[in-house]
Amino acid sequence: MFTSNPFAALSASIPTVYMQGYIVVMFLLVMGGTILDMLHKKSAQYFFENAKKAKKSAKRSVGGGEKVAIATSVLVKEVLTSGEFDNPRRRLSHLLTMWGTIIFIVTTAIMIFSPSSTSTLLPQLWHIGALMLAVGGYWFWFFIRADVAAEGLSSFRLERADLFILSLLATSTFALIWSFTGGGLTVFFALFILSSTVLFGGVYWSKFAHMFFKPAAAFQKRVIMADGGRENLPPDYDLTDPEVQRKFPDVPTYMGKNPPNMGLCIKAERANHY
Numbered sequence: 001m002f003t004s005n006p007f008a009a010l011s012a013s014i015p016t017v018y019m020q021g022y023i024v025v026m027f028l029l030v031m032g033g034t035i036l037d038m039l040h041k042k043s044a045q046y047f048f049e050n051a052k053k054a055k056k057s058a059k060r061s062v063g064g065g066e067k068v069a070i071a072t073s074v075l076v077k078e079v080l081t082s083g084e085f086d087n088p089r090r091r092l093s094h095l096l097t098m099w100g101t102i103i104f105i106v107t108t109a110i111m112i113f114s115p116s117s118t119s120t121l122l123p124q125l126w127h128i129g130a131l132m133l134a135v136g137g138y139w140f141w142f143f144i145r146a147d148v149a150a151e152g153l154s155s156f157r158l159e160r161a162d163l164f165i166l167s168l169l170a171t172s173t174f175a176l177i178w179s180f181t182g183g184g185l186t187v188f189f190a191l192f193i194l195s196s197t198v199l200f201g202g203v204y205w206s207k208f209a210h211m212f213f214k215p216a217a218a219f220q221k222r223v224i225m226a227d228g229g230r231e232n233l234p235p236d237y238d239l240t241d242p243e244v245q246r247k248f249p250d251v252p253t254y255m256g257k258n259p260p261n262m263g264l265c266i267k268a269e270r271a272n273h274y
């Protein structure tokens with residue numbers, strides 16, 4: 001079961017060309033949904049206007065070579081290894097969800113577009129991808145997301161914002177059940193297709209497009225730090241520096257000449273007081 005292409009067996013009931021057409025339609029829905037989302041939220045317009053505004057507070061200009069280095073570092077840290085997550089559980093859960101989804105989608109497309117392939121690796125990767133997505137996703141849904149972990153709300157409370165994670169979970173769960181129960185044209189196959197259609201067709205209403213926007217935002221955030229603009233935020237002062245103490249005399253008055261570095265207050269304690 002793990003080593004045979006479940007879509008090749010399905011071609012006895014559904015012509016391969018229909019399956020290929022479905023993949024193309026889903027691809028177009030993702031592109032269309034992302035463009036509509038961008039137009040509706042005016043996120044691209046905001047992004048460029050904000051970048052222009054931030055440039056005005058820049059203290060130095062960031063050259064082409066430095067921008068390439070920043071882009072490479074965003075690719076390695078924020079995109080490939082989910083480095084924006086400070087909390088290791090959130091980071092690991094996001095890594096499982098993201099890489100599981102990528103492996104699952106890519107292997108699905110390859111198996112459907114090359115039905116005569118006898119590779120046993122592809123179906124194995126397909127199952128591993130779906131399993132990674134399910135593990136990372138259910139972990140996030142039941143234990144990690146803020147409304148449950150910090151705000152103490154029920155795991156079963158649903159909002160429109162949950163469309164993305166729930167359609168991801170439904171797609172991977174029904175795909176696995178469909179395969180484990182022998183594949184073919186069954187009710188589990190119908191549920192698998194229904195949930196994946198909601199996942200790819202619901203981009204406009206879900207958080208799907210964050211995977212395209214977040215890398216651009218991470219890049220912009222780093223450029224703002226590199227050019228010294230810092231979005232007009234104050235610098236990270238060293239409170240023991242006599243120069244800083246002269247500028248802010250309250251510091252030595254209330255905290256002494258050698259104030260300890262207490263770090264970010266937001267990290268002092270886990271948020272669980274709701």
Ligand code: HEM
Nearest residue numbers: 078079084094097098101102161162165207210211214215
């Ligand atoms: C296949 C690709 C990806 C999948 C399946 C995925 C999945 C998810 C999920 C399920 C969440 C939680 C959403 C929720 O609150 O309901 C999330 C949040 C997040 N993702 Fe991704 N992600 C992907 C790609 C990326 C990429 C490429 C980046 C960054 C470069 C990224 C950065 C983030 C960040 C910062 C959050 C937390 C903040 C927020 O919810 O807006 N993700 N992602």
